[in-house]
Amino acid sequence: MAQQRFSAEQVAEMLFADSEENEIGSDPDRFDSEEEDQIFHGIDPFEDLNQETAEQPGTSAEPMTPTTRPFPSSTASAPPAACRSRFCPRREPGVQLDTSVEQSPLGLFKHFFSADSIRTLCANTNKLVERNIAAGKRYKWTNINPVEMFKFIGLVLYMGVLKLLAVSDYWKRKKNISVNFPSTVMSRDRFRAISWNIHMSDPEEDVVNDRKKQTQPDEYDTLFRLKPLMTEIKAACQSAYHPRKQLSIDERMVATKARTGMTQYMKAKPTKWGIKLFVLADSSNGYTCDFSIYTGKSRLASGLGLSFDSVVELMRPSFLGSGYHLYCDNFYTSPKLFRHLLSLNFGACGTIREGRKDAPKTKLNQLPKKSPRGTLRWIREDDLLFTKWMDNREVAMCSSVHVAYDGDTVKRKQKKRDGSWEEINIPVPKPIVDYNIYMGGVDLSDQLIQYYSVQHTTRRWYRTMFFHFIDIAVTNGFIMYREIQKLRNTPANQLTTHRAYVEHLVAELCGVTVGAVPVQRENWAYTCANLHSSYTAEV
Template sequence: MPGVQPPLIFGKMSPLDIFSQYFDDKVLKILCENTNKNAERNLERGRKFTWAEICPEEMKKYIGLLLYMGVMDLPKVRDFWRKKTLFHVPFPATVMSRDRFLTIFCNLHISDPMEDAENDKKQGTEAYDCLHRVQPLLDIMRNRCMSIYHTKQHISVDERMVATKAKVSFKQYMKANPTKWGIKLFVMADVNGYTIDFKIYTGKTKFSSGKGLSFDVVTSQVNQDYLGSGYVVYCDNFYTSPLLFRHLRQLGFGACGTYREGRAGVPSTKQNALNKRSPRGSIRWIRDDDLLFVKWMDTREFSMCTTVHTVYSGETVLRWQTTEDGQKQRVPVPRPTAVRQYNKYMGGVDTSDQMLGTKSVHRKTQKWYMTIFQHFLDISVTNSFILHKELCAIHQNKPMTRQNFQELLAAQLTGVPLDGSP
């Protein structure tokens, strides 16, 4: 059934109970073991710092402080331990000393350092894994995101940029994106912003189907074994193609998206086509077997392809128009069914990105894998908050705000009451 999965639906779940479904004892153990190994290796290399082995309880406190910093948002990490200043923040020092926090920050590691060294020797060969440093957590996070919550019928696929200036071979540049430099992820999200699945883009791989990157991205995430069938996938013109949509239909999925002119299989006829002089609200369509291509004139021409919608169901949308006497008034304009559904359901990944950027734990680092770790943490907190809202709807309770949720989660992870009492 769609929605939150057992055992979360039974009983009252605190923010920590939900968050622990993602960052459980297994994840904490991996982080602690590899962080201790990395610190030992750094000491052997001659680096000067004092180290005591970190345990899962202390790792939870470290993560709690990261969430606390996401809420407080001071410019530098060291600012949280400043004293004798108007901007003094007393809480972090009661949980962990500044030097201990910074030492953990510098030594935190996801993978086994010895295995990293072996993998680095394979660089330039097919055996080299460029995601080795995040692989232990990557697989776990993807599985947890898919197993804890089952998406509702309408899902969207789009790309996401995680900002970083670290030196890494698969860093991408996207001119039109607000985050121009970073690590690109292909994301599948529910309409409520829940991150269902994601894939880190590392460039062309030997596992390519030969049908194009956009085809491979969607088919790798829209998994029939996991989802079943009957879902509707929404995507933009980078992904939309007749080849992809027909393939999804064979698997039992509907699809809807904007498309680019000139793509293989897209009708190219000019007969009865729209032009700049076409009245606002004009609709043209061509049906090609199970594909419906729709063009609609709004302020500009809008092109859609769908396998699940009718051309027009009688819906109108209000638009400003100038009358013959020069007055402006809002008049009803016909709108195709596919356009309305696309506008309603395509924004899942954008909603997810906005929520991830709220109270983010992201801190500047030259280690790309630590940027990914911070992003995993943001995904876990954001997904946990969405589950909290879903559970409150089930039990007819009023949900917390995102800030209150993260504040309470940070307090529970650090083991301190939210009101600050001893």
């Protein structure tokens, strides 16, 4: 599944600029699967301009080809019921913390990694070390406390900002090029010992759960080792921020090749091997509102498919409210799902695969293979709109919140008979316009995470997920920090950058003064003197 990418400038604009219509295109890189790439370039059927035809479900508009005449500003069909329903969020959208007081990066991070979570993490880590030492493993250990745990996380974040080839490189001394900060916070051996033993669940309860895998497989919990921290992170994501009206759902891969029943291979993803997450994100800024981890076939499956169950699990009225619009790719889109979401007072829009169950089977809506660019067809069944549009290829969409056409156009280049190129405007369906704007929420979140990700190789899959939870906490904290700055009318040229935010957080976690120069090691002057003498000898 190809992942949409943004430039740094686009990320900044999408994070905190008001919703603006981006350039509408049919670049296959915007599509989220190979199947979608095959059908995605033929999007929306055109809403019939004849009012009588538009009122009859199951009819198709005549194809519209690009012309130089002006396009109508709206169509005769009324929007579906979900479009007319009120947007009633459970809480006021935006940051839910007290924005009247100054929020520091550390304060925002502690909302996700609370004092209770850190104490539990320390207690379970100490228990695991005791068990390992009793089993014969040899290494020095003193019980870790919350202050030291925060310093460990701070160093992990530091390594995400300043990337070296190996962890040991951060503590090298007898090299001409070395870094000074990590050794002032923690010794190398101590950092390694914590990394090898970090544990989120109670080791004694792990043993009980592991036995169930053989004796009581129905009661075995695959995610047991993650649950204590994962539950806290998910609750914090939901309590700290309430999303705006447009949401997107997509998969996220956390890189690992661990031999677990959860490890997935997705050849179209940049990260091909890993643990798959289903992520619900705010389309306006990429905030991770909720997520679920794919563990294989579920015992609680509804029988309607993985795509149906994963969306229903994340789109909960008890958390969101009603009136939200969800954007998804063709892995999720189905008439059954969209009708179920309508029953929950949620609208939805997404690309749809040809031959999807319960989709219209009529040939009246088919586009000829050689249809000119801008040709549009549509069919409405009850509250669902099925559209097709010809760009470079045919694109198919399904929506419960749109009219087929609202007067939007997109610029394309076409070759004239004399060999020169001209720019033309072709009509583009409304579902595609909004899909291109709002579908990128999870991709934006993924890109922000990757800038300063703390992921590194571990021997246990659950430690890989621990580092990903840190990534979620830091990225969500940064998004909230910028949202708070916007509420305070901070000038654009004074907004905190992503790197500055992470550096500030590293300093606070490690207990050093922000912007202070760390104390140099004793042998630093000796190293510099040797370096100078070597240059003098060469001259």
